[in-house]
Amino acid sequence: MVPARHLSLYFVMGSQDCAPPLSPVDVLKKAIAGGITCFQFRDKHSGLTMKETLALGRALRSECRQHHIPFIVNDRVDLALLLEADGIHVGQDDLPVEDVRALTGDDMWVGVSVHTLQEAEEAIASGADYLGVGPMFPTRSKSDAKTPLGPEGLAALCKQLTRPIPIVAIGGIRAAHVPDILSAGADGVAVISAIASQTDPEAAARALLQTVETERRKVQP
Amino acid sequence: MVPARHLSLYFVMGSQDCAPPLSPVDVLKKAIAGGITCFQFRDKHSGLTMKETLALGRALRSECRQHHIPFIVNDRVDLALLLEADGIHVGQDDLPVEDVRALTGDDMWVGVSVHTLQEAEEAIASGADYLGVGPMFPTRSKSDAKTPLGPEGLAALCKQLTRPIPIVAIGGIRAAHVPDILSAGADGVAVISAIASQTDPEAAARALLQTVETERRKVQP
Numbered sequence: 001m002v003p004a005r006h007l008s009l010y011f012v013m014g015s016q017d018c019a020p021p022l023s024p025v026d027v028l029k030k031a032i033a034g035g036i037t038c039f040q041f042r043d044k045h046s047g048l049t050m051k052e053t054l055a056l057g058r059a060l061r062s063e064c065r066q067h068h069i070p071f072i073v074n075d076r077v078d079l080a081l082l083l084e085a086d087g088i089h090v091g092q093d094d095l096p097v098e099d100v101r102a103l104t105g106d107d108m109w110v111g112v113s114v115h116t117l118q119e120a121e122e123a124i125a126s127g128a129d130y131l132g133v134g135p136m137f138p139t140r141s142k143s144d145a146k147t148p149l150g151p152e153g154l155a156a157l158c159k160q161l162t163r164p165i166p167i168v169a170i171g172g173i174r175a176a177h178v179p180d181i182l183s184a185g186a187d188g189v190a191v192i193s194a195i196a197s198q199t200d201p202e203a204a205a206r207a208l209l210q211t212v213e214t215e216r217r218k219v220q221p
Numbered sequence: 222m223v224p225a226r227h228l229s230l231y232f233v234m235g236s237q238d239c240a241p242p243l244s245p246v247d248v249l250k251k252a253i254a255g256g257i258t259c260f261q262f263r264d265k266h267s268g269l270t271m272k273e274t275l276a277l278g279r280a281l282r283s284e285c286r287q288h289h290i291p292f293i294v295n296d297r298v299d300l301a302l303l304l305e306a307d308g309i310h311v312g313q314d315d316l317p318v319e320d321v322r323a324l325t326g327d328d329m330w331v332g333v334s335v336h337t338l339q340e341a342e343e344a345i346a347s348g349a350d351y352l353g354v355g356p357m358f359p360t361r362s363k364s365d366a367k368t369p370l371g372p373e374g375l376a377a378l379c380k381q382l383t384r385p386i387p388i389v390a391i392g393g394i395r396a397a398h399v400p401d402i403l404s405a406g407a408d409g410v411a412v413i414s415a416i417a418s419q420t421d422p423e424a425a426a427r428a429l430l431q432t433v434e435t436e437r438r439k440v441q442p
Contacts, residue, residue: 049314050296075271077299082320093270099303
């Protein structure tokens, strides 16, 4: 299991999420300075070749290592292994958790994106270390996103889970949503554009983290 | 190094290369019956999810294992490892050979697509087990294919190589091209549509193999 504290402010980014003048490394540096607690490298449909993706991954991995931020890789286990990632994150259409685990062993966390209670239970049964539950709200960062769950949907899912597991909520989340999401049972929030698309990613991350920490104290006093 | 005999008739295929009524497994069965000496699973832009790609890969791998046909996976090392492939094939934009080798160890062959003498020399220096040289002729199976080398370009490349390495030629190859390609120095031909798009893939494979074997006897009497 991923220690829940790492999920407080989980930043997901790839080169498709950044716009000049900020490079992905610039954005990550600022996000780290702002206090993100975890980073997922998700480079999809960006037009980068695998060779370029690997090079960018190495630069981002180095930033995370330097600042002791857990580094998760999306989808490709080979990339995760080469980057000595702390974890791998898979969606429902990606490699199954059991197969991922066969390649990574037990040292790497495996996170799974889920949208329904059934997907959540299956992910837990297959040995997931945490769940990414979403989308919470409409989002433009994923073109294939499903119907938003909202905090009510998240709360229902969390309540019905037969076994506890660290949960991060994802999808269109802004600072104003944080109270409802933590009350619903999530350990933290995952964001893409709420940090990557901001003119000041550091300030955006800092504001999000502060809200998460304030609300956490209310939920778990 | 890959024993050169495996490269005589190297069949490359994914679900994007097959059309109903024949499934990829059907096509592979027929290609094996026709005498292919190696198979590369290359599922690209087919619309399959990774979960589906893995399932199809397992079915194709099983056919190859049953008939002792070397099974190579294109691009994704994680898929190659999960499918217990005999080899992995990478292009110039994919993961570098050294990184692939770091994941696969020495047991899995690493093949590299090259278009120029410099790429060929670099691939050899980095430890490639064989080269796929192409494209030989114009092809519709790869949308991003480069200027065709023709048998003359292949001959020039083979002559200038500082170290020998098994070579398979690829790109728009038909049976009529085989004599020139083997004379130019290739150990065999790799084809996609010359087998996969034919109404009778078995007969197509058999005719190609026969031509390769006949010409090989002339080149290496």
